[in-house]
Amino acid sequence: MPYRTSEDLPPAVRHHLPPHAMDIYRQAFNHAFASHPDDVRQEEIAHRTAWAAVKRLYVKDGDEWVPK
Incomplete structure (x- = not known):
């Protein structure tokens, strides 16, 4: 089930990742x-x-995801 927007991502992803990381997650998920x-x-x-x-x-x- 591909995700169209970051709002469609599972709560565990939406509530923990910053916006840019959610974009990375969504794009990688959809491609895979x-x-x-x-x-x-x-x-x-x-x-x-x-x-x-x-x-x-x-x-x-x-508790935060930060850029490397």
């Missing part, structure tokens, strides 16, 4: 989701890929 159409783990792969993309540019500092 489209890249694995026949995989039963399609959504899991997409979420893992999206978090990995965020972690390339952001790091968690206490």
Whole structure:
């Protein structure tokens, strides 16, 4: 289920990531989701890929995600 906007993201993402990180997450998720159409783990792969993309540019500092 691709996400059209950041408001469509799961609450765990929306309530914890800054706007730019949400954009990264959404774009990475949508790309990975489209890249694995026949995989039963399609959504899991997409979420893992999206978090990995965020972690390339952001790091968690206490309760906040901040740019590296």
